[in-house]
Amino acid sequence: MQTSLKRLARYAGGLALLASLGALSGPAQALTAYITNEKGNSISVIDLDKLEVTRTVKTGQRPRGIALTKDDALMFVCLGDDDTIAVIDTKTLKEVGELPSGPDPEQLRLSPDGKLVFVANENDALLTAIDVATRKVVSEFPVGVEPEGVAVSPDGSIVVNTSETTSMAHLIDWKNKKSVANILVPPRPRYAEYTKDGSELWVSSEVGGTISVIDPVKHVITHTITFEVPGLAKELIQPVGIRFSADGKLGFVALGPANRVAVIDQATKKVIKYLLVGQRVWQLELTPEGKYLLSTNGVSNDVSVIDVAALKVIKSIPVGSFPWGVAISKQ
Amino acid sequence: MFATVVPPAASDPLAVKVGVIHETHSRETISILDIPPVDDFIAGARMAMDDNNTTGRFLDQSFSVVDAKLAPGEDPLAPLKEMLADGVRFFIVDLPAAEVLAVADAARSSGALIFNAGAPDDRLREEDCRANVIHTAPTRSMLTDGLAQYLIWKQWRRWLLVVGSHQEDQLLAEAYRQSAKKFGAKIVNERVYQDTGGGRRSDSGSVQVQRQMPVFTQNAPDYDVLVAADENEVFAGYLPYRTWDPRPVVGSAGLRPVSWDPSHELWGAAQLQSRFQRLFKRGMNARDNQAWEAMRLIGDAVAHTKSADPKTIHDDILSPGFALGAFKGQALTVRDWNQQLRQPILLTDGRGTVSVSPQEGFLHQTSQLDTLGFDRPETKCKLH
Numbered sequence: 147m148q149t150s151l152k153r154l155a156r157y158a159g160g161l162a163l164l165a166s167l168g169a170l171s172g173p174a175q176a177l178t179a180y181i182t183n184e185k186g187n188s189i190s191v192i193d194l195d196k197l198e199v200t201r202t203v204k205t206g207q208r209p210r211g212i213a214l215t216k217d218d219a220l221m222f223v224c225l226g227d228d229d230t231i232a233v234i235d236t237k238t239l240k241e242v243g244e245l246p247s248g249p250d251p252e253q254l255r256l257s258p259d260g261k262l263v264f265v266a267n268e269n270d271a272l273l274t275a276i277d278v279a280t281r282k283v284v285s286e287f288p289v290g291v292e293p294e295g296v297a298v299s300p301d302g303s304i305v306v307n308t309s310e311t312t313s314m315a316h317l318i319d320w321k322n323k324k325s326v327a328n329i330l331v332p333p334r335p336r337y338a339e340y341t342k343d344g345s346e347l348w349v350s351s352e353v354g355g356t357i358s359v360i361d362p363v364k365h366v367i368t369h370t371i372t373f374e375v376p377g378l379a380k381e382l383i384q385p386v387g388i389r390f391s392a393d394g395k396l397g398f399v400a401l402g403p404a405n406r407v408a409v410i411d412q413a414t415k416k417v418i419k420y421l422l423v424g425q426r427v428w429q430l431e432l433t434p435e436g437k438y439l440l441s442t443n444g445v446s447n448d449v450s451v452i453d454v455a456a457l458k459v460i461k462s463i464p465v466g467s468f469p470w471g472v473a474i475s476k477q
Numbered sequence: 478m479f480a481t482v483v484p485p486a487a488s489d490p491l492a493v494k495v496g497v498i499h500e501t502h503s504r505e506t507i508s509i510l511d512i513p514p515v516d517d518f519i520a521g522a523r524m525a526m527d528d529n530n531t532t533g534r535f536l537d538q539s540f541s542v543v544d545a546k547l548a549p550g551e552d553p554l555a556p557l558k559e560m561l562a563d564g565v566r567f568f569i570v571d572l573p574a575a576e577v578l579a580v581a582d583a584a585r586s587s588g589a590l591i592f593n594a595g596a597p598d599d600r601l602r603e604e605d606c607r608a609n610v611i612h613t614a615p616t617r618s619m620l621t622d623g624l625a626q627y628l629i630w631k632q633w634r635r636w637l638l639v640v641g642s643h644q645e646d647q648l649l650a651e652a653y654r655q656s657a658k659k660f661g662a663k664i665v666n667e668r669v670y671q672d673t674g675g676g677r678r679s680d681s682g683s684v685q686v687q688r689q690m691p692v693f694t695q696n697a698p699d700y701d702v703l704v705a706a707d708e709n710e711v712f713a714g715y716l717p718y719r720t721w722d723p724r725p726v727v728g729s730a731g732l733r734p735v736s737w738d739p740s741h742e743l744w745g746a747a748q749l750q751s752r753f754q755r756l757f758k759r760g761m762n763a764r765d766n767q768a769w770e771a772m773r774l775i776g777d778a779v780a781h782t783k784s785a786d787p788k789t790i791h792d793d794i795l796s797p798g799f800a801l802g803a804f805k806g807q808a809l810t811v812r813d814w815n816q817q818l819r820q821p822i823l824l825t826d827g828r829g830t831v832s833v834s835p836q837e838g839f840l841h842q843t844s845q846l847d848t849l850g851f852d853r854p855e856t857k858c859k860l861h
Contacts, residue, residue, distance in 0.1 A: 250748070268748060269755070271531060291531045292748055310745065310802065312532040313777070328535035330780055333802035353802035379845050381807040 177433055178475045179440055180221060180236075181449055182209035183466030189223065190449075190465035191239070192440075194433060194474070197451055197461050203239045206232055211253040212471040215278060216260030221473060224251035224265070231265065233281070236475065245276050246283055253337075255296040264305055266293035273307045273318065287323060289316045297338035297347065304362065308335035308349055315349045315360060327365035331358040336386050341412060342394035350385035350399060357385055357399060359415060369415045373401060373408055387429035391454055392436025398452075400427040400441055407441055407450075409457055421459055423450035431472040442469040491538045493529075493785045495775060496560040497522045497768065498545045498553050498580065499571035499595065507677050507714030507730075513764075518571045518595070519544050520757045521765030522772045527756070529776030538779055540772075547572075554583050561587050566787045569771040571595030571764060574605075581607040590787040592771035595764060598648065602815040603851060606858035611794060611816045613770040615736050617652040619850035623822025623834035624704075624727060624734040625656035626848070630836045633701035637694070637724070638667045639716070641707040649706040653728070660839075665698045670712045677710065690719035697722065705729045731826065734834070737766030738825040743833070746804035770803055770818065774811075777801060806833060812847070815858040819846040 177194040187209065191201040207227035214221050214236065222245060223232045231245035231254065247254075248267035255264050262275045262284070272286045273293055287305075290312025297306040305320045313333050317326040332354020339348050340362070347360040359369040373383045384402030390412065391398070397410040403426050409419040424443025431440050432454070439452040443462075449469060451461040502513045514520070522542050529540040543565060545556035553576050557568070566589045570580055574596045581591050585607075593601060593612045601607075602616055615623075628634070636657060640650040650667075657664050670693065694703065694716070703720055705728040707713035713729035725731060739760025742750060749769075753761040761769070778793040779785060793799060795816070800808035805821045812819055824832045835841075839848045847853070 250751070269751070290535065291528045292745075309531075310748075311528050311773075312535070313780075313802070314532065314535060316535075325535075330536075332798075333777070333800050333808060353808040354800055355808065381845065384807070 178236075179431070179449070180212060180214075180473045180475075181442060181465050181469045182212045182223060182471040183468055184208055184210055184444065184470040185468035186466030188466045189234075189239070190469070192449065192463060192465075194438065197463060199463060199465060201239065202466060203234075205234075205241075206230070210470045211251065211265075212473045213254055213256050213263065214473045214475060216256070218475040222254055222263060224254055224471075226250045226252060231263075231276075243281060245281055247276075248272075248274060253295055255298055257298050258300060258302045264296045264298065264307075266296060266307060268292055268294075271309070273305065273316070275305075275320070285320075285323065287318055287320075287325075289318075290314050290328075295335060295337040295349070297340055299340055299347075299362065300342070300344040306338045306340075306347060306349075308338050310334045310336065310352075313351070313354075315347070315358070317347075317362065317365065329358075329360060329365055329367065331360075331367070332356045332370075337388055339388040339390070341397075342390055346412075348388050348397065350388055352384045352386055352402065355380065355383045355385065357388070357397075357410075371399075371410060371415050371417070373399075373404070373417060373420075375401075375404055375406060375420055378404055386427070387441075389430040389432055389439065391439075392432065396454075398430050398439055400430050402426060402428070403445075405443075407439070407452065419457055421450075421452055421457065423452075423459060424448045424462055428470050429472050431474050433474055434476045440472050440474070442472050444468045444470060491533075491536075491779065491783065491785055493538065493540045493567065493775065493779055494543060494560075494563070494565045495522070495526070495540065495772060496543045496545065496556070496565045496568045497570075498547065498556055498568060499768075500547045500549055500551070500553075500573070500576070502764075503549075503709070505677050506710045507712075511710070514757075514759055514762075516757060517762070518764045518768050519546065520753070520759075521594075521761065521768035521770075522569055524753055524756055524761075524765075525769040525772030525776060528773065529779070532776065532780055536780055536783070538783075540776060540779075542772075553580050557583055561589065566590065566785070567775055567790070568592065569594050569768055571768070574598040574601055577601055577610065578605060578607065581610045585609055588787050590791050592774065594767035594771045599652070599851065602817045603857040606815050606860060608816075608860045609791075611771075611774065611791070611811060611818070613767045613774070613818045615820060615822060616817065616850050617649050618655060619817075619820075620734040620822055621649070621652040621656040622659065622849045624732070624824060625653075625660045625662060626834045626836040626839050627732075627824055627832050628662060628702060628727065629660045630832075630838070633725075634662045635665045635698075635700045636662055636702055636704045637697050637700040638664045638704045638706065639694075639712075640667065640669050641709060641711050641713075642669055642671045643709050643711075645708040646706050649708055649729075653704055653706060664704075665700050668693070670707070672709065672711045686715045687719060690715050691721045694719075695721035700724060702727055703731075705731075732824055732831055733827070734822045735763045735825055736820065736823070737761060737763040738823060738827065738830070740825060740827060740829045741804075741823055743830055744804050744806045749804050766803075770801065770809070773803070774801055774818075807846075810844075812853070814853050814856050814860070815851075816860070817850070819844060819849075821846065822849060 206225035211224035290309025295308040332351035334353035357371040424446035426444035705713035
């Protein structure tokens with residue numbers, strides 16, 4: 147049994163090799179993006195070769211945060227109004243189970259090794275870790291009021307949670323279950339993201355209108371990035387999702403009702419460009435090699451596709467009602 | 478379970494006591510649903526206290542509330558003096574305008590900071606403004622401007638204004654007249670509804686009301702919308718569905734401009750509502766919310782400055798970088814010329830948020846929120 151499984155695995159590996167060889171000569175294998183539609187209670191599946199929606203599947207109520215397992219076999223979708231996280235098979239797009247999230251889950255994040263999924267439990271001001279294999283809660287840690295954004299350092303040692311009403315980034319040494327630092331940031335911190343090399347932690351403050359760049363070793367804010375769009379009221383600049391380009395040199399920030407994605411030079415922290423996308427831009431995701439950046443635009447019901455090399459919006463793809471989250475498969 | 482978790486402590490523990498002095502509101506409401514709960518107002522302060530304490534846990538700061546609940550007409554200076562003697566230097570009040578001034582003036586020499594979270598009177602932010610008072614309650618002019626912008630957007634420009642006979646109603650009616658002028662609406666007719674006393678709810682009251690309201694509103698010139706100015710719940714609640722002409726009712730009934738409503742759930746407000754519901758077994762009303770905002774202003778400023786000195790807290794709240802997240806779609810800041818909290822105005826039908834003002838297209842050179850209420854160039858306030 148063992149041997150045959152191994153053989154099967156090798157066989158599958160060979161197939162994968164063939165497929166990747168094929169990719170070198172022929173057209174690239176299609177990548178897939180999964181978009182959660184907050185109001186539509188659905189997921190739009192986008193073929194990233196054609197840049198169009200190929201399928202729309204129904205979900206439970208108010209899907210927002212979405213993440214794929216390391217092998218892309220499953221996706222986890224936060225269903226805020228169902229108080230659960232759905233586990234969906236990416237092949238069949240059928241729900242195959244759920245994760246115990248606690249009430250109103252919104253965002254989630256996988257550990258770099260893919261074994262744990264972290265989710266904020268808002269009602270109890272706790273950060274919860276769920277084991278991906280057993281789908282059970284394995285540990286909890288107290289954080290601030292209305293915990294939301296979760297990030298994990300590239301080495302997996304530090305878990306960061308932002309709490310919206312407390313306005314802090316909580317840095318937790320997860321292995322030793324020890325609070326490392328609680329850093330005050332401008333109001334309503336919504337999202338946190340480490341730079342590729344782990345040397346900086348970026349936290350977006352939706353109400354404060356800023357990005358706080360945190361030194362994760364010294365636990366201090368080293369830069370505060372602000373945004374200014376000519377002709378646009380300051381109050382409309384509400385940063386949410388953050389991503390870094392594949393080479394780590396560019397930071398991208400979704401600016402909410404400012405309808406723009408800011409492009410920031412990671413080294414100098416200067417805004418290079420504002421890319422006009424759809425309305426109420428929430429979250430961002432890059433394709434695995436970093437060619438495209440996708441943004442979910444809640445109010446205009448579409449996804450903008452940004453060519454990262456050219457820093458240009460090349461297409462907007464109509465999706466379901468109020469798109470919020472985005473995840474992209476690695477194959 | 479979390480006994481081993483010791484959050485990194487700041488230098489010194491800081492305990493902040495906040496006095497809440499509030500007069501109870503009349504139980505004579507047209508709808509049974511609007512009878513003020515026993516923990517009206519104070520519940521908002523208490524929830525913000527909890528929120529501040531959760532943050533305080535990480536900063537070694539703690540917040541507590543001293544509750545002074547007064548019957549209408551009871552002297553607020555007695556509890557004020559007692560609390561001042563106890564070292565309390567922050568007060569959140571829900572009192573009539575004259576009492577707000579009395580408290581502010583009596584507290585002045587102590588350096589205490591007062592948060593007006595109840596009185597909507599424009600005069601407290603204009604000719605009678607006080608340097609030691611910050612206002613979280615929106616003014617009548619902010620509320621009427623918020624509603625007026627929406628009515629203009631709807632192209633409902635011809636208003637039938639019905640005004641109650643109380644002094645507050647007169648002030649509210651004046652605010653509606655100003656808003657009409659400011660945004661280009663026309664008051665085609667004005668009527669006064671006399672308060673002749675008597676209970677609001679009686680067994681067969683509906684029979685009479687059904688006959689009275691059409692008669693009261695008949696023979697009006699052609700109008701788009703009936704605007705009711707009735708702060709004492711005398712008649713406005715009876716108007717919807719009972720006007721002579723089939724017209725929507727707005728103002729004190731129907732579509733109401735408010736700082737908050739138990740049905741508001743936009744911009745993450747559902748989170749605040751569910752926490753409030755869990756703690757107090759009821760929805761959060763506008764007064765609760767205004768008290769919550771005041772306590773959160775204190776909490777955020779204490780967290781920023783690590784100080785409980787009222788002057789330091791006051792300066793921080795008014796500093797350019799200060800912004801309060803309050804589930805209203807954008808940051809709330811304080812107008813430096815009269816210390817009024819800038820805020821969007823929700824338009825509610827009590828079942829949900831119908832719209833939020835400022836409306837698109839009403840522009841302002843500094844903050845669109847300053848299209849609501851008296852703006853800097855018009856202010857009569859001199860802070861000193």
